[in-house]
Amino acid sequence: MEETGGASAYGASLAGKGFDFYKFVRQPQTVVRLLSWVFAIVVFSSITTEGYMNPPTSDTLSCIFNRNDSACSYANGIGVIAFLACIGFLLLDAYLPFMSNAKERKLAVLSDLAFSGVWTFLWFVCFCLLASEWSRTEDVRGIPLDAARAIIAFSFFSIATWGICTYFALVRFRHGVDNVTIPTYTEPPPDQHTPYPPTYAPTTYTPYPSNTPDKLQQPSFSSTFPPQGDAGYQPPPY
Numbered sequence: 001m002e003e004t005g006g007a008s009a010y011g012a013s014l015a016g017k018g019f020d021f022y023k024f025v026r027q028p029q030t031v032v033r034l035l036s037w038v039f040a041i042v043v044f045s046s047i048t049t050e051g052y053m054n055p056p057t058s059d060t061l062s063c064i065f066n067r068n069d070s071a072c073s074y075a076n077g078i079g080v081i082a083f084l085a086c087i088g089f090l091l092l093d094a095y096l097p098f099m100s101n102a103k104e105r106k107l108a109v110l111s112d113l114a115f116s117g118v119w120t121f122l123w124f125v126c127f128c129l130l131a132s133e134w135s136r137t138e139d140v141r142g143i144p145l146d147a148a149r150a151i152i153a154f155s156f157f158s159i160a161t162w163g164i165c166t167y168f169a170l171v172r173f174r175h176g177v178d179n180v181t182i183p184t185y186t187e188p189p190p191d192q193h194t195p196y197p198p199t200y201a202p203t204t205y206t207p208y209p210s211n212t213p214d215k216l217q218q219p220s221f222s223s224t225f226p227p228q229g230d231a232g233y234q235p236p237p238y
Contacts, residue, residue, distance in 0.1 A: 024094060029168045033093070036161040037086035042154045044079030047072050050147035055139065064143045065133035075126050075151065082119055082158065089115075089165075106176075113169035120162040127155040 024030055051072045052061040063072035092108055099105050130152050137143070 019094065019097065027093075029165070030090065030093065032161050032164045032168070033086055033090055036158060036165065037083060037090075039154045039158045039161060040079045040082035040086065043151055043158070044076050044083065046147045046151050046154075047076045047079070050144045051076070051151070053142060053144075056141065063133075064137070064148055065130055066137045068133050071129050071133045075130060075155065078119075078122050078126050082123075082162075085115060085119070106173075109169055109173045113166065113173055116162055116166040116169050120159060120166055123155060123158040123162055127152065127159060130155055 051064055053064055054061050055067070063069045065071045089112055092112070096105060096108055099108070134148060134152060
């Protein structure tokens, strides 16, 4: 589902982080995807190996579900496509953290959401079709009952697993890039009262009291040289 403990986008960690295989396998979404993969194998393999048999009165192979070949073909096709889709989406989930473009992540999550939703509905149709045809099957001589029941049961289980995958994809899509927590610098608002920022405002200056003697005050300048005038001037002798 969602990545926790760091910045993420569409339920996966941001690009640049390493791939943790054990963490990926333990994710609920990966577990449900693997279950869907196993259920699809059971359905189409059971139909391929034991889903067709020839009735006692004919040499032609027919579907064990009320001899409706369309029911077996439909379930077989849904199972094979689901099997391949599970592999593809598992690889996509593993590659998603390495996508640096948010638009690419969005398309990947949207494709997962759309496919999972459609396949949930198709598995529901498959279960209803197989259950209906099995209830109409009258002659069950020679039919592998365990195989028929397993096909119906795992078709029902696939509805649940693909529905959960749809829910996980919807959560990831809603998650989007809202949880991206990249620190950004914001300019502080200007102060209208002082030209300095608030943290650098100069402190007020308090002058010394007037009654405190100024020890550094220098005395006024007074000349010690005798006054010079014209009376003491003697012209040089020639």
